[in-house]
Amino acid sequence: MTEHIPSPADAVYVYAVCRAEEPPVLAGPSGVTDESPLRALTLGPALTAVVQSVRAADFTDEAWQARLADEPELERYARAHHEVVCAVAARCPTVPLPLSTLYHDEERARASLSRESERFHAALERTAHHSEWGVKVYVTDAPARQVAEAAPQGPAPGAGAGRAYLDRKRSLRDRRERHRTDGVRIAEVVDAGVSGLATASRRLPPHGARVPEERRTQVLNATYLVAEDRAAELARLAQSLRERTGAQVELSGPWAPYSFVGEV
Numbered sequence: 001m002t003e004h005i006p007s008p009a010d011a012v013y014v015y016a017v018c019r020a021e022e023p024p025v026l027a028g029p030s031g032v033t034d035e036s037p038l039r040a041l042t043l044g045p046a047l048t049a050v051v052q053s054v055r056a057a058d059f060t061d062e063a064w065q066a067r068l069a070d071e072p073e074l075e076r077y078a079r080a081h082h083e084v085v086c087a088v089a090a091r092c093p094t095v096p097l098p099l100s101t102l103y104h105d106e107e108r109a110r111a112s113l114s115r116e117s118e119r120f121h122a123a124l125e126r127t128a129h130h131s132e133w134g135v136k137v138y139v140t141d142a143p144a145r146q147v148a149e150a151a152p153q154g155p156a157p158g159a160g161a162g163r164a165y166l167d168r169k170r171s172l173r174d175r176r177e178r179h180r181t182d183g184v185r186i187a188e189v190v191d192a193g194v195s196g197l198a199t200a201s202r203r204l205p206p207h208g209a210r211v212p213e214e215r216r217t218q219v220l221n222a223t224y225l226v227a228e229d230r231a232a233e234l235a236r237l238a239q240s241l242r243e244r245t246g247a248q249v250e251l252s253g254p255w256a257p258y259s260f261v262g263e264v
Contacts, residue, residue, distance in 0.1 A: 011056040012041075012109040014101045015084040016256075017049050019124045020092040026050065029083040033058075038084065041106065043114045047121065050088050051109060059102055089256040093128040095120050096256045123261040130199060130225050131254030133234060136207075137190050137220035138248040139183045183219035186245045190220055193241055197234060198224035202259050216248065225260045226253075 013032060026038040036053040043049055057063065067073050078099055085096040103109035113120075195201045206218040226234055231254060238251045 010036075010053045010105075011059055012103045012106050013052045013054045013059075014041075014097050014103065014109060014113070015050045015052070015081060016088050016094045016096050017043065017047065017113060017120045017124075018088050018092045018094040019046050019121070019128070020048050026087070028087045029080065031084050032077055032080045041110060041113075043110060043120075044117050047117055049109065049113050050084065051106075054102070056104075059100060064100060085256050093124045094256055095123045095127075095261045096258050126200075127225065127257040127260055129228050130257060130260075131228055131231070132257045132259055133198075133224050133226050133231075133251060133253035133255070135190065135194055135220065135222050135224060135238070136218060136250040136252075137187055137245075138216040138218050138250070139186060140248075141215045141217055183217060186247045187220035189245055190241050190247070190249060191222060193237055194222070194224050194234070197230060197237060198226050200225040200260055219247070223259045225257055228254075 015031070015038075026040065029038070031038050031052045033052065033054050035055070038050060038052050041049040041051045067077065081099050085094065088094045089096070103112060191201070191203065201222060201224045204221045204223065206221045208218075224234075235251065238249050241247075242249045
């Protein structure tokens with residue numbers, strides 16, 4: 001590809017900051033545009049940003065708001081950004097930067113990022129040779145038949161059957177409370193187990209059901225910073241936790257440590 005010469009109409013898109021004695025080899029992903037190559041921007045001793053020249057008009061507030069409303073287009077940009085971050089992280093310790101981190105020109109990018117060099121070095125020291133792993137835990141909801149059997153049917157009956165009605169209503173409430181309590185207990189067991197292996201962890205709000213007919217409840221949504229040489233141990237632990245708790249324990253990763261580079 002012919003070298004792209006930045007023009008006044010260009011902006012500098014920054015993907016990540018990495019620690020490398022030599023600028024990383026950037027062959028592979030093309031980034032968010034195929035009009036210019038990825039390149040290294042030296043920030044100081046052993047600190048390099050991975051950047052790309054993009055058309056400034058493609059990243060105005062109006063253009064970005066339109067992109068946010070276009071799910072396929074937004075996904076394309078997010079995937080392109082993530083591919084670059086992963087390619088760099090596979091070669092050297094890396095701090096991923098948020099989607100659409102831009103500067104007006106290279107000089108401003110270098111000056112702004114260099115001011116953050118202490119923070120970048122601390123984050124790189126903390127996350128070097130680690131990956132981020134996601135753990136989601138689901139418990140199966142009570143079968144619809146059991147709920148229907150426990151639920152009061154129709155309007156409240158007369159005095160003669162009032163006790164039976166209240167008993168069934170109380171039974172349904174108790175079942176729901178036991179289910180909630182069991183879910184909390186399982187989440188704590190899984191979190192404690194994985195946290196004992198991880199260097200750091202972060203719990204996120206559980207997601208609701210993805211589809212109305214989904215018959216499971218998410219009780220844990222967390223992410224963990226795990227040393228690269230403990231990945232196999234993590235997989236074994238996840239299987240052990242599935243067997244111990246009877247819950248669905250979903251493991252995803254490894255990822256660049258997006259969730260942990262700000263904790264320095």
